[in-house]
Amino acid sequence: MKRLGPFVFERRLAPTRTAILGYSLLAILAALVVMSFIFWAYGVSPIKAYTVIGRTTLGSRFGLMEILRRTIPLLLCGVGLVIAFRAKFWNIGAEGQLLAGAVAATWVALFSGVSGPVKLPLMFVFGFAAGALWGIIPALLKVKLQVNDVISTLMMNYIMAYFVKWLIYGPWRGPTMRGFAYTDLFPRDAWLPLIRYSKVHWPTLLVGLVAAMLVALILSRTRLGYEIRVVGDSPDAAHYAGISFLGVSLWVMLLSGGLAGLAGVGEVAGIHHRLLEPDHVSLGYGYTAIIVAWLARGSPLAAIITSLLFGLIFAAGDEIKVTLQMPFQITGVFNGLILFFLIGVEVLLYWKVGLVRKGKGWVGKAGS
Amino acid sequence: MGWESWIIDTLKRALAYGTPLLWGTLGEIYAERAGVVNLGVEGMMILGALSAFAVAQSTGNPWLGILAASVVGGFAALIHAFFSVTLRANQYVSGLALTIFGLGLSGLLGTSWVGISLKNPLPKATIPGLERIPILGEALFRDHSYLTYIGIVLAVVLWFVLYKTRWGIAIRSVGESPSTADAMGIDVFAVQYLCVIFGGILAGVAGGFLSVEYRPAWTEGMTAGMGWIVIALTIFAAWDPLQAVGGVVLFGALYHLAYRLQAWFPPEFLKLMPYAFAILVLAVAGLRKVKRGAPASLGVPYVRGQR
Numbered sequence: 001m002k003r004l005g006p007f008v009f010e011r012r013l014a015p016t017r018t019a020i021l022g023y024s025l026l027a028i029l030a031a032l033v034v035m036s037f038i039f040w041a042y043g044v045s046p047i048k049a050y051t052v053i054g055r056t057t058l059g060s061r062f063g064l065m066e067i068l069r070r071t072i073p074l075l076l077c078g079v080g081l082v083i084a085f086r087a088k089f090w091n092i093g094a095e096g097q098l099l100a101g102a103v104a105a106t107w108v109a110l111f112s113g114v115s116g117p118v119k120l121p122l123m124f125v126f127g128f129a130a131g132a133l134w135g136i137i138p139a140l141l142k143v144k145l146q147v148n149d150v151i152s153t154l155m156m157n158y159i160m161a162y163f164v165k166w167l168i169y170g171p172w173r174g175p176t177m178r179g180f181a182y183t184d185l186f187p188r189d190a191w192l193p194l195i196r197y198s199k200v201h202w203p204t205l206l207v208g209l210v211a212a213m214l215v216a217l218i219l220s221r222t223r224l225g226y227e228i229r230v231v232g233d234s235p236d237a238a239h240y241a242g243i244s245f246l247g248v249s250l251w252v253m254l255l256s257g258g259l260a261g262l263a264g265v266g267e268v269a270g271i272h273h274r275l276l277e278p279d280h281v282s283l284g285y286g287y288t289a290i291i292v293a294w295l296a297r298g299s300p301l302a303a304i305i306t307s308l309l310f311g312l313i314f315a316a317g318d319e320i321k322v323t324l325q326m327p328f329q330i331t332g333v334f335n336g337l338i339l340f341f342l343i344g345v346e347v348l349l350y351w352k353v354g355l356v357r358k359g360k361g362w363v364g365k366a367g368s
Numbered sequence: 369m370g371w372e373s374w375i376i377d378t379l380k381r382a383l384a385y386g387t388p389l390l391w392g393t394l395g396e397i398y399a400e401r402a403g404v405v406n407l408g409v410e411g412m413m414i415l416g417a418l419s420a421f422a423v424a425q426s427t428g429n430p431w432l433g434i435l436a437a438s439v440v441g442g443f444a445a446l447i448h449a450f451f452s453v454t455l456r457a458n459q460y461v462s463g464l465a466l467t468i469f470g471l472g473l474s475g476l477l478g479t480s481w482v483g484i485s486l487k488n489p490l491p492k493a494t495i496p497g498l499e500r501i502p503i504l505g506e507a508l509f510r511d512h513s514y515l516t517y518i519g520i521v522l523a524v525v526l527w528f529v530l531y532k533t534r535w536g537i538a539i540r541s542v543g544e545s546p547s548t549a550d551a552m553g554i555d556v557f558a559v560q561y562l563c564v565i566f567g568g569i570l571a572g573v574a575g576g577f578l579s580v581e582y583r584p585a586w587t588e589g590m591t592a593g594m595g596w597i598v599i600a601l602t603i604f605a606a607w608d609p610l611q612a613v614g615g616v617v618l619f620g621a622l623y624h625l626a627y628r629l630q631a632w633f634p635p636e637f638l639k640l641m642p643y644a645f646a647i648l649v650l651a652v653a654g655l656r657k658v659k660r661g662a663p664a665s666l667g668v669p670y671v672r673g674q675r
Contacts, residue, residue: 151600344455347456
């Protein structure tokens with residue numbers, strides 16, 4: 001127990017749900033406050049900025065649909081990263097795994113010769129497989145050769161991005177695209193259906209929601225989920241319990257990469273209908289999903305909420321660009337700030353704050 | 369072309385490409401030796417690159433640009449130190465946040481500087497006397513940036529400080545066992561703060577080198593993942609400043625050799641080479657069992673009075 005002015009701080013072992021929610025909101029609020037200063041320094045009134053953002057995103061059907069459209073890839077990548085982070089596997093490679101899924105889907109759509117109603121499901125299957133493959137490589141490298149997972153997953157983002165560039169400038173460049181670096185447009189049977197007057201490809205959204213629920217079940221009810229949690233919480237205990245580190249890592253990255261791959265399928269089959277420049281296929285969804293997953297604190301269901309929040313931020317970024325003529329990078333600044341404040345308030349989570357009362361004895365130190 | 373000029377060319381290019389990697393790696397080695405992983409190198413470098421370019425372009429003096437980059441890099445690292453040392457937050461996440469924030473902020477503030485080429489880039493220098501050594505003299509001591517020479521000298525100095533001085537013992541013991549260091553009377557937090565900030569200053573200079581010397585212009589995201597390669601090289605060099613020089617030259621040479629293959633391979637493949645090398649280099653480090661050289665308390669926040 002510590003005293004600071006009229007407040008007492010008491011350590012607690014596990015934070016309550018209310019505390020987590022409250023402090024997460026506090027972090028977002030703090031980021032919004034700092035953002036106001038950035039708007040102000042940029043010569044834009046913060047009040048005006050937030051009003052514009054609120055009106056154009058939450059205040060119209062179009063805005064809400066834009067949020068949903070951005071939410072889809074963030075949800076799929078985010079749920080995947082929740083699994084990885086639960087096992088303390090630092091998968092920073094969702095961006096590359098997403099692109100791998102997009103590449104596989106493009107192959108099915110344009111070059112496989114498959115057509116008809118089986119085509120779209122097949123694109124999802126191949127997309128999942130490609131993302132999973134791109135995820136499994138770093139898992140093998142980590143377990144077999146102790147290659148740092150942050151670096152390997154990150155480097156593989158760059159490798160996949162250049163691979164996509166090579167495809168669209170080289171062998172897959174569409175002959176009908178008059179020299180632009182795109183593939184040809186997908187045939188209609190490879191287009192995902194949209195919610196009317198929007199770009200929301202609802203089948204992918206559905207896949208994302210189902211994935212969140214399935215992953216929640218896997219983590220809480222299955223042997224694999226149990227092993228993932230043990231490996232994440234205490235690798236030593238996992239070792240003595242005879243849990244295969246290789247097996248768990250492979251499963252984790254298979255699921256994590258596979259889900260990101262599905263997000264890639266959704267982007268090309270639902271929105272672009274062709275493969276194009278990697279930073280147009282994904283606006284950094286794989287990176288932002290890291291924050292989505294971190295904010296969700298290991299809960300796949302919470303990732304549904306947090307991905308909506310960052311969907312909102314992406315939609316807001318578009319509006320800021322158009323209405324206030326500020327660069328889209330402002331979303332990066334905001335995302336970085338949120339992440340900082342989130343880990344900042346994390347410290348608070350393990351302390352209970354109260355007012356000083358007389359006659360209260362010492363509370364034993366709860367350890368960390 | 370004879371083999372001599374081939375070697376000279378490869379070494380020369382390797383050093384030029386490797387200079388920002390060397391500065392960044394030396395900084396990260398010090399931060400990690402004190403037990404703090406900083407994954408924000410990419411963010412610190414890009415902020416350094418933008419501030420160096422902005423100041424160099426406005427004042428006409430590239431050295432003031434480098435100075436600005438070092439200050440900005442140091443301040444960026446201070447944020448990471450505050451979160452990871454004082455608040456004991458997760459170091460990986462704090463570093464990632466710094467990278468995301470740095471890339472975003474530099475993109476936001478850099479829009480007005482895009483597309484301008486720098487009036488006065490950093491000058492190059494030749495070291496009289498040493499340049500006359502056959503082959504090596506021409507490769508290593510002629511027409512390199514001042515920052516290349518300073519970087520190599522710095523590596524030697526930092527190696528000496530780390531292994532032969534009391535400061536070095538203090539830094540290494542903080543990274544190995546902070547509680548023991550604390551008991552010895554070393555101020556653990558001060559050492560960690562200083563090392564992280566020092567790392568940021570060097571990362572800032574590394575970014576500055578890119579925008580006022582290597583490609584004297586500002587483009588968004590111009591560090592292009594170099595900050596991550598730095599972290600890979602830190603591991604590959606087994607946290608040793610002298611091995612970092614070797615690692616950087618090897619890395620630069622591989623990069624240059626890949627460049628030589630451009631007649632046979634499409635340009636996209638050459639561009640992805642550095643990233644593939646970074647993984648390769650870590651796999652080799654894994655085979656060499658370099659991990660044994662890692663500071664024992666790397667990444668673990670120090671809480672006084674525990675264990």
